[in-house]
Amino acid sequence: MGTENLPRTIEMVEHDGGALAARIVDQRVLPRSLGYRNLTTCGDMVEAIKTLALRGAPAIGIGGAAALALYAANESTAADGTALLNELEDVAKFVASARPTAVNLSWGVKRALGVARSAGSRGVSAADVLDELAADVRAMIAEDEAANRAIGAHGAALLGRDCRILTHCNAGSLATAFYGTALGVVYAASEQGKVAMVYADETRPVGQGSRLTAWELGQAGVPCTLICDNMAASIMAAGKVDAVVVGADRICANGDTANKIGTYGLAVLAKHHGVPFYIAAPTSTVDAVLSAGSQIPIEQRDATEVASFVPDGVCVFNPAFDVTPANLITAIVTERGVFEPESITQALG
Numbered sequence: 001m002g003t004e005n006l007p008r009t010i011e012m013v014e015h016d017g018g019a020l021a022a023r024i025v026d027q028r029v030l031p032r033s034l035g036y037r038n039l040t041t042c043g044d045m046v047e048a049i050k051t052l053a054l055r056g057a058p059a060i061g062i063g064g065a066a067a068l069a070l071y072a073a074n075e076s077t078a079a080d081g082t083a084l085l086n087e088l089e090d091v092a093k094f095v096a097s098a099r100p101t102a103v104n105l106s107w108g109v110k111r112a113l114g115v116a117r118s119a120g121s122r123g124v125s126a127a128d129v130l131d132e133l134a135a136d137v138r139a140m141i142a143e144d145e146a147a148n149r150a151i152g153a154h155g156a157a158l159l160g161r162d163c164r165i166l167t168h169c170n171a172g173s174l175a176t177a178f179y180g181t182a183l184g185v186v187y188a189a190s191e192q193g194k195v196a197m198v199y200a201d202e203t204r205p206v207g208q209g210s211r212l213t214a215w216e217l218g219q220a221g222v223p224c225t226l227i228c229d230n231m232a233a234s235i236m237a238a239g240k241v242d243a244v245v246v247g248a249d250r251i252c253a254n255g256d257t258a259n260k261i262g263t264y265g266l267a268v269l270a271k272h273h274g275v276p277f278y279i280a281a282p283t284s285t286v287d288a289v290l291s292a293g294s295q296i297p298i299e300q301r302d303a304t305e306v307a308s309f310v311p312d313g314v315c316v317f318n319p320a321f322d323v324t325p326a327n328l329i330t331a332i333v334t335e336r337g338v339f340e341p342e343s344i345t346q347a348l349g
């Protein structure tokens with residue numbers, strides 16, 4: 001068993017009748033069933049991203065770029081490449097605003113817009129712009145997997161034998177095109193026979209750890225123990241965790257890192273118990289424009305995720321992410337190597 005049993009999270013395919021579609025794993029129905037959806041419009045993609053059918057920073061970056069290709073393929077009536085480019089400028093704003101915290105979404109949308117602008121400046125037809133957009137989404141998918149495999153190799157080198165790793169949320173293959181970031185480190189270490197156990201936080205309120213990470217590790221044959229989020233402290237105190245490895249949604253120039261709500265608390269616990277705390281993320285997650293984590297927009301999600309029934313007059317606070325200060329992070333593992341958080345901009349070359 002290994003990662004060959006995992007599904008491809010997002011692929012560009014031909015839908016019935018030959019229309020371009022993005023085929024995604026619908027993560028809302030896992031682990032009950034492994035279902036796929038073929039998305040054919042930009043609106044379909046935005047809805048999939050907002051409802052977490054497609055989720056995880058690298059995956060929604062690819063989805064954002066795919067949304068522009070779907071618009072060009074199936075919705076635009078532009079007569080030429082310049083007219084299509086004008087339409088895509090507006091579409092890009094709509095897509096990039098679907099979720100605010102993961103910088104990968106706006107990174108993917110900007111990359112697709114750059115492809116369209118470059119094609120438009122050469123005066124090519126709308127059909128050629130579409131071909132270039134679709135080809136670039138396929139390239140992004142291949143690059144993402146290669147980056148994750150490199151992150152895995154760099155991260156595995158930091159771990160010792162019989163390692164017990166704690167992770168939060170799902171920064172696995174399902175959160176990327178394939179292989180994963182934090183779980184990419186787990187898979188690479190597992191291929192080297194180094195992983196004794198992965199503790200997967202349940203990840204309240206949406207359960208990415210219980211629904212996705214535990215399922216994914218099971219498919220790959222990696223030993224996994226599911227824990228409630230509030231159990232992390234006691235298993236660290238019991239000396240059962242050798243490293244915490246998590247993903248990221250946005251890494252600022254000073255190393256402050258946004259990730260799934262609860263990550264900051266884990267970093268505090270790891271520091272207290274002398275456990276190394278690693279962030280694993282591709283360089284597309286680094287936002288060198290923001291100097292510190294206080295500037296990161298934190299997504300607020302619907303109250304029903306926290307409680308299906310909220311009594312009248314009761315407020316619900318549901319931030320989807322929190323920020324871990326750089327001084328609690330041991331190292332950031334990227335596809336270009338391992339960096340001290342404060343030096344993360346060096347990864348951008």
Ligand code: MRU
Pocket residue numbers: 052055056057058102168169170171172175176180181182208246247248249259260261320
């Ligand atoms: O709300 P989600 O499920 O999209 O949150 C995902 C995370 O917080 C992940 O840890 C992060 O995006 C990194 S995925 C490789």
